[in-house]
Amino acid sequence: MKLSTLLLTSIVSLASASALVAEREYIPEGAAITYPLESRTKEKQKFDNWGNAIEKDRKKVTIRASKHDRDDISDDFLWALKKANHGGLVHLKKNHKYIIGKKLDLTFLKDVYVNIEGELKFSNDITYWQANNFYYAFQKSITFWVWGGKDIKIYGKGVINGNGQAWWDGFSGAEILDPSNKYYRPILFLTDNATNIEITGLHLKDSPCWTTFMVRTKNVAFDDIYIDAVSTNVSSLPKNTDGFDSLNVDGFRVTNTRVNVGDDCFSPKPNTTNIFVKNLWCNGTHGVSMGSIGQYAGVKDYISNAWIENVTLLNGQNGARLKAWAGPTAGYGYIDNITYKNIRIENTDAPVVLDQCYFNINSTTCATYPSKVNITNVKFIDIYGTSSGKNGRVVADLTCSPGATCEGIHIENIQLKSPAGDPAQIVCDNIKGDIGVPCIPGSEADD
Ligand SMILES: *[C@@H]1O[C@H](CO)[C@@H](O)[C@H](O)[C@H]1NC(C)=O
Ligand SMILES: *[C@@H]1O[C@H](CO)[C@@H](O)[C@H](O)[C@H]1NC(C)=O
Numbered sequence: 001m002k003l004s005t006l007l008l009t010s011i012v013s014l015a016s017a018s019a020l021v022a023e024r025e026y027i028p029e030g031a032a033i034t035y036p037l038e039s040r041t042k043e044k045q046k047f048d049n050w051g052n053a054i055e056k057d058r059k060k061v062t063i064r065a066s067k068h069d070r071d072d073i074s075d076d077f078l079w080a081l082k083k084a085n086h087g088g089l090v091h092l093k094k095n096h097k098y099i100i101g102k103k104l105d106l107t108f109l110k111d112v113y114v115n116i117e118g119e120l121k122f123s124n125d126i127t128y129w130q131a132n133n134f135y136y137a138f139q140k141s142i143t144f145w146v147w148g149g150k151d152i153k154i155y156g157k158g159v160i161n162g163n164g165q166a167w168w169d170g171f172s173g174a175e176i177l178d179p180s181n182k183y184y185r186p187i188l189f190l191t192d193n194a195t196n197i198e199i200t201g202l203h204l205k206d207s208p209c210w211t212t213f214m215v216r217t218k219n220v221a222f223d224d225i226y227i228d229a230v231s232t233n234v235s236s237l238p239k240n241t242d243g244f245d246s247l248n249v250d251g252f253r254v255t256n257t258r259v260n261v262g263d264d265c266f267s268p269k270p271n272t273t274n275i276f277v278k279n280l281w282c283n284g285t286h287g288v289s290m291g292s293i294g295q296y297a298g299v300k301d302y303i304s305n306a307w308i309e310n311v312t313l314l315n316g317q318n319g320a321r322l323k324a325w326a327g328p329t330a331g332y333g334y335i336d337n338i339t340y341k342n343i344r345i346e347n348t349d350a351p352v353v354l355d356q357c358y359f360n361i362n363s364t365t366c367a368t369y370p371s372k373v374n375i376t377n378v379k380f381i382d383i384y385g386t387s388s389g390k391n392g393r394v395v396a397d398l399t400c401s402p403g404a405t406c407e408g409i410h411i412e413n414i415q416l417k418s419p420a421g422d423p424a425q426i427v428c429d430n431i432k433g434d435i436g437v438p439c440i441p442g443s444e445a446d447d
């Protein structure tokens with residue numbers, strides 16, 4: 001061993017030894033803290049996008065893995081995040097499972113990396129979670145944990161597993177928004193009051209309910225994510241397992257991502273601004289939607305400035321969609337400046353749809369209490385593929401509310417076919433101005 005290496009090694013072990021003394025209070029069994037090499041500080045230091053230390057310059061905290069599916073390590077995980085907070089890194093090892101069996105408030109974070117190479121899996125103790133969770137009144141949402149704070153990176157080739165099967169089995173046939181429904185199911189990943197958060201590389205699997213939900217968050221970016229929710233029980237399919245949802249969020253990016261769930265693929269909810277989606281693949285979903293918004297009486301909601309590019313939507317109910325509530329208890333608001341560009345849609349019931357009679361209300365009620373959500377400056381550019389034929393020859397249905405402004409709606413280069421026959425139909429109602437392509441009123445359309 002060269003003298004310099006020897007010196008360095010002893011400096012490092014001295015550093016960790018003294019740190020261990022200082023932190024003697026509590027180190028859980030099987031946990032460890034390692035420190036970056038001191039010599040790094042002498043090199044020209046590099047920083048991440050937020051001006052913080054990069055991975056190799058961070059203190060690294062590891063914890064023991066679970067021995068089996070009832071071996072709850074949530075206390076260890078919380079301990080690790082506290083230890084790694086302010087410049088460190090939590091590492092969950094490849095080929096190891098980490099069971100979370102207790103609710104976790106992770107809103108204290110500031111400059112932390114979480115490298116998930118193994119599997120973080122939630123227990124499926126429904127009784128426990130229904131009594132212990134974080135509740136959001138918006139669409140009666142609950143979650144296992146809340147992530148919040150500033151400068152948070154969660155990344156790796158690992159899995160966050162919601163263990164949803166038992167939840168879907170128990171919920172089978174029910175509706176989340178049914179007033180009598182008390183069977184709430186947790187959201188797999190939720191941020192609240194967070195600024196600068198990046199989630200990269202992970203597989204988000206089998207969420208009991210929505211897969212992700214960002215609340216009061218600024219600058220959240222998902223890249224290279226795989227989301228799926230697949231049931232092994234034919235009589236209880238996953239329900240409401242949306243890929244991406246948001247509420248009061250500014251700066252929301254999703255790139256290079258695949259979503260295979262039976263509900264919305266990407267659907268920002270009220271007050272989401274500056275949205276960027278590129279290279280997204282959605283299978284069997286309810287589409288890439290703006291909304292729903294305008295759900296709650298007297299409440300103003302909005303969505304603005306969205307760029308949605310290169311999305312593939314297969315085997316779904318909807319493709320590119322905008323949705324707003326109508327009815328006696330609906331709210332109001334606007335959707336403005338939305339671009340869908342280069343969207344491929346196959347075998348989908350409603351490839352392009354603007355629906356202002358959401359949710360579950362009949363046409364009489366919708367006509368009596370039309371939506372008060374204005375929809376302006378929406379572009380659909382280069383939209384191609386085929387519908388399922390379920391709605392006859394209708395491939396695009398832009399039915400605006402007679403009770404709101406609908407203006408600046410443009411279609412440019414749409415090449416959608418229906419297996420139900422030619423020519424395909426584009427419906428437009430209550431839209432101010434020309435939409436750029438020939439269209440017919442709903443009253444003249446198939447279905
Ligand atoms: C949001 O987080 C900041 C710190 O990042 C904190 O100062 C503030 O109190 C939090 N706000 C709420 C409403 O929790
Ligand atoms: C499948 O789901 C149904 C409906 O929820 C449920 O009654 C049944 O127990 C489930 N089957 C299994 C093997 O869990």
Ligand SMILES: *[C@@H]1O[C@H](CO)[C@@H](O)[C@H](O)[C@H]1NC(C)=O
Nearest residue numbers: 256278279280281310311312
């Ligand atoms: C479009 O997205 C798909 C993934 O759905 C990707 O494979 C492809 O490379 C993207 N195309 C471009 C031009 O980026």
Ligand SMILES: *[C@@H]1O[C@H](CO)[C@@H](O)[C@H](O)[C@H]1NC(C)=O
Nearest residue numbers: 260282283284285314315316
């Ligand atoms: C896409 O979804 C369909 C049903 O919705 C399913 O049968 C198929 O396996 C899925 N394909 C992939 C590649 O996940």
Ligand SMILES: *[C@@H]1O[C@H](CO)[C@@H](O)[C@H](O)[C@H]1NC(C)=O
Nearest residue numbers: 247248270271299300301302
């Ligand atoms: C959206 O923002 C407005 C303020 O502009 C606020 O009044 C409203 O409550 C917000 N909507 C939701 C659902 O939080």
Ligand SMILES: *[C@@H]1O[C@H](CO)[C@@H](O)[C@H](O)[C@H]1NC(C)=O
Nearest residue numbers: 275304305306307337338339
């Ligand atoms: C419309 O949204 C795009 C992002 O898609 C943004 O670059 C542009 O500035 C917005 N336009 C206006 C008028 O806000």
Ligand SMILES: *[C@@H]1O[C@H](CO)[C@@H](O)[C@H](O)[C@H]1NC(C)=O
Nearest residue numbers: 300332333334373374404405
């Ligand atoms: C909707 O548009 C009308 C007419 O332009 C306008 O008076 C109203 O303020 C708009 N509503 C919202 C919530 O922006």
Ligand SMILES: *[C@@H]1O[C@H](CO)[C@@H](O)[C@H](O)[C@H]1NC(C)=O
Nearest residue numbers: 327360361362363364365366
């Ligand atoms: C429409 O829904 C309203 C409210 O639920 C109900 O009172 C009415 O009977 C329904 N009308 C039709 C034609 O189904």
